[in-house]
Amino acid sequence: MEEKYIICEDSIEGIFTAVYDAYALREGHEHIHIQIGEEDNYRLFAVYLHSIADFGKTEKVIRTLRNRLGEEAYLQLCQAAASRDADKGEAVYRTVVDGITVGNGRRTMENLRNPHVAKCFELARRTANETHQEIEFLRFRELEQRILYARIGPQNNVLPFIMPHFADRLSTENFMIHDEGRGLFGVHQAGREWYLVSDMEDFPTESLKWSSDEEKYQELFCLFHRTIGIQERENRDLQRQMFPLRFREYTVEF
Amino acid sequence: MEMRIAPQMSVMEKLKILADAAKYDVSCSSSGSSRKNDGTGIGNTVAAGICHSFAADGRCISLLKILFTNECVYDCRYCINRRSNDVPRASFTPDEVCNLTMEFYRRNYIEGLFLSSGILYSPNYTMELICETLHKLRTVHRFQGYIHVKAIPGADAALIQRAGFLADRMSVNLEMATAEGLKEMAPNKHRKNILKPMRQIQNGIAANQNELALYRHAPHFCEAGQSTQMVIGALPESDYQIMSVAENLYDKFSLKRVYYSAFVNVNEDKELPAAAGGPPLLREHRLYQADWLLRFYDFTVDELLTEERPNFNLAIDPKADWAVRHLELFPVEVNRADYRTLLRIPGVGVKSARRIVAARRFGNLTFDDLKKMGVVLKRALYFIICGGRMMYPTKIDEDYIVRNLIYQNQSGRGEKLPFMADGRVYRQMSLADYGALSG
Numbered sequence: 001m002e003e004k005y006i007i008c009e010d011s012i013e014g015i016f017t018a019v020y021d022a023y024a025l026r027e028g029h030e031h032i033h034i035q036i037g038e039e040d041n042y043r044l045f046a047v048y049l050h051s052i053a054d055f056g057k058t059e060k061v062i063r064t065l066r067n068r069l070g071e072e073a074y075l076q077l078c079q080a081a082a083s084r085d086a087d088k089g090e091a092v093y094r095t096v097v098d099g100i101t102v103g104n105g106r107r108t109m110e111n112l113r114n115p116h117v118a119k120c121f122e123l124a125r126r127t128a129n130e131t132h133q134e135i136e137f138l139r140f141r142e143l144e145q146r147i148l149y150a151r152i153g154p155q156n157n158v159l160p161f162i163m164p165h166f167a168d169r170l171s172t173e174n175f176m177i178h179d180e181g182r183g184l185f186g187v188h189q190a191g192r193e194w195y196l197v198s199d200m201e202d203f204p205t206e207s208l209k210w211s212s213d214e215e216k217y218q219e220l221f222c223l224f225h226r227t228i229g230i231q232e233r234e235n236r237d238l239q240r241q242m243f244p245l246r247f248r249e250y251t252v253e254f
Numbered sequence: 255m256e257m258r259i260a261p262q263m264s265v266m267e268k269l270k271i272l273a274d275a276a277k278y279d280v281s282c283s284s285s286g287s288s289r290k291n292d293g294t295g296i297g298n299t300v301a302a303g304i305c306h307s308f309a310a311d312g313r314c315i316s317l318l319k320i321l322f323t324n325e326c327v328y329d330c331r332y333c334i335n336r337r338s339n340d341v342p343r344a345s346f347t348p349d350e351v352c353n354l355t356m357e358f359y360r361r362n363y364i365e366g367l368f369l370s371s372g373i374l375y376s377p378n379y380t381m382e383l384i385c386e387t388l389h390k391l392r393t394v395h396r397f398q399g400y401i402h403v404k405a406i407p408g409a410d411a412a413l414i415q416r417a418g419f420l421a422d423r424m425s426v427n428l429e430m431a432t433a434e435g436l437k438e439m440a441p442n443k444h445r446k447n448i449l450k451p452m453r454q455i456q457n458g459i460a461a462n463q464n465e466l467a468l469y470r471h472a473p474h475f476c477e478a479g480q481s482t483q484m485v486i487g488a489l490p491e492s493d494y495q496i497m498s499v500a501e502n503l504y505d506k507f508s509l510k511r512v513y514y515s516a517f518v519n520v521n522e523d524k525e526l527p528a529a530a531g532g533p534p535l536l537r538e539h540r541l542y543q544a545d546w547l548l549r550f551y552d553f554t555v556d557e558l559l560t561e562e563r564p565n566f567n568l569a570i571d572p573k574a575d576w577a578v579r580h581l582e583l584f585p586v587e588v589n590r591a592d593y594r595t596l597l598r599i600p601g602v603g604v605k606s607a608r609r610i611v612a613a614r615r616f617g618n619l620t621f622d623d624l625k626k627m628g629v630v631l632k633r634a635l636y637f638i639i640c641g642g643r644m645m646y647p648t649k650i651d652e653d654y655i656v657r658n659l660i661y662q663n664q665s666g667r668g669e670k671l672p673f674m675a676d677g678r679v680y681r682q683m684s685l686a687d688y689g690a691l692s693g
Contacts, residue, residue, distance in 0.1 A: 034540065040480070042531070058662045064284065078292050104616075107612070107615070110612035110613055110615070110616070111613060111616045111625060112607075112609060112613040112623060112627055113613060113616055113617055113619065113620075113623055114616075118623075118626050121626075122626070132304075134306055135304060136306055136307075136361055137306070137307070139361055139362055140360065140361045140362050141361070142360075142361070145479060148360065148361070150601060163678055165300075166362075168290060168291045168298050169291060169297060169298045169399075170360065171291045171293050171296070171298065171455075172296055172353060173293060173296060173360065179384035191293070194358070213357070217357050217358070217361060220266060220269060220354070220358075221266070221361075221363045222314075223270055223273075224267060224273050224318070225307060225309060225315065226310075227269075227270055227273040227274045227277065228273050228274075228276075228277050228315060228319060229277070229308075229309030229311045229313070230277055230278070230307050230311045230313075230518065230520045231283070231311075232314075232532055232533055233311040233313075233516075233518075233532070233533060233535065234310050234311050235310075235311050235312040236310065236312075237312070238308075238311075238312025239309070239310060239311075239312045241312075242305075242308040243307065243308040244310060250292075251307070252363075253307055
C-alpha cells in the first residue's frame, strides 16, 4: 500500500487537525504520516494530502486526548507540538495512536521505551525548560500609561505557556509580551482574560515611548545585580551556564 | 546613641550599601509556597521557586536581597557590618523598600523580597521596623509575591509571630555549627537565643497546619517553612560535625533547608583562616551534595561519615564515595531493583529513578533507554546491570572504579563541578604506603 503524507501548518491547531484527518481516513495508521509545512522532497509512490487547521476538529481531538490520556499527557503533547523540531508532527501522531489504540491511556507518556513517546517526551521537556527560562529571564519595560511591554525570542513557541503565569501574577496590570521571531503577541488587560494576536505587522517596535521612571529602575536593578555578587567567588562560566547568552539581549542587566 | 542616617542619601546609594551588606547571606530560594493571585494586587508564588538572574559569581538572584539597615550594635568577628568596622552605614525607610520591591517585581526582575537587618538599637526595635515594612507591603501595596524575612534573635516572641504571618519563609542563622564556635566568633550572640525563635517558628508552623486543616481560609504562617545557614571553614569543625548538626535541624526543628556558606575573610581578621586558594568552595559543594542525599535520597549522616572518617572525599562526590565503599551491594539490576535501591546508584537521580520505575512496567529497559531518561551512564555503569548484562566488562573493584571516576573528572568528561576543580591530586593508598605506615 502506498504511503500517505498529511501536510499541516506549524501550530498546535495544525497538528491536532492533521491527527483528526488521519483518523478520519479510516485506513489504519501504518501508512499514514504527518509532516509540517511544505514537503521539500517529494517521494515517489507517496500521496500528499493537505490539512487546513480547523477549530472544530482541534476541539474534538483535545477533548479525546484529555479524556483518554489525561491532563498531564495532553499538556506534554501540546508542549511537543509547540517545539521547533521539524518531525514533531509525526512524533505527536504516533504517540496519540500508541496511547489510544494500544490502550496505555494515562500511562502513555511513561512508556519511554517507545521511540515516538521518547521523542515527544524529549521535545516536551525542551519546550517546558524554555518556558521556565522565559518566565525567569523575560523583562518588562514600562511604557507611558504604565503599560508593561516585553520582547522575547524563544526557539520553541512558548508564548501560550508563559501567558497564564503572567496573567495570574500581574492580574491588575496591562501588559504585552512580543515574540519577535514569530510576530506573535500575548496581550493582557487588567482584570480580563489574556489572548494571542498574530497579525500586527505595523506594530511600532522601534518607536515605543518609555515611561519617565523606566530608566531609573533599570539602573537600580543593574546596580543591584552588580553589587550582589561576591567578588571572591567570581565564576563567569557558571553564570553563563545558568543564564545562556541568547537570553541576554532581552534583559536589562547584561 | 545618635542616628547616623544621612537623610539626603539617595535610594541608589542606599541600595548599593545595603545590597552589598546582604550579599553574604546565602539563601535566595523562592520555593516552598504556592499561592494564586486574588485579583486585588500583584503577585503569586510558585512551589518550585523562580530564579530571575545570575550574578557574576554564578549564584542565582531570585529575591531582592537587602538589609533594612547595616547599623549594628553587635561585633561578630566574621561579619562585615560589625560595630567596630568603619564602613558606610545606611538605612532604608519602609516606603523605600516597598517601592523598590513593587517596581522590581512588576518588571519581572525579582520573585519577591528577602529582608534581613543589622541590629539597630535593639532586637525589638529592629524587628518592629521589619514588621512595619512587611505589613505595609502586604496591606497597602497588596503584594502577594514571596517574602523571606530574618527573625532577629532576641526579639519578642509576639514580633516574630507577627512577621511569620506576613512572610512566606523565615530564617534564623545558626552561623556556627557548634555553640563554642559561636561564642568565639560572635560574642554578643548566644546559641539559645538562636534556637529559641527557631523552635517558636517550628511550633507556629505546626499549629498553623492544624488551623488550616480546620479552617481552609485561616491565615498562613510561614507557608514555605524556615531555613538557616552555617559558615564553613572559619573554624576547624569537621564535615561530620556540620552534617550531624544539619541532620538534627532537619529532624528536630523540621527545617526546610540548611545553607552552607564558604567562609570569606572579609574583615581580614588575622586569627581567622585566610584561605589561600579563596573560599573553600569545593568543600561547600560536597556539603550541599550530602545535604541533598539526606533530604531526597534517604541517606543518614552516619552512612556517609564516621568519627574516624570525619571529612568528605573532595575528589569524588559523597554518593559515589559511599557506593565504592559498599560494593557488596552492587551491581544492581535496574529492571528489578526497588525505588530506594535505584536512588542509591551513582548517576541516577530522583527523576530518573521515578522514570525507570514507571517505564519498566511496559517491558525490559536497555542502556539506551536509561540514557534517554537522564541516567548518567558514565558514572552509573560500574554499579548497574541491565537485562542481565553490564554495559562494558568492568571490574567491581574499589580502586579501579575510583581511579576511573577521578580520571573522568580530571579529563573534564566526568562530574560537572560548578567551578574549576582545585587541582588537588587524589591518590589511592597502595600496598607500599601501608608498608611505610606500619614500618
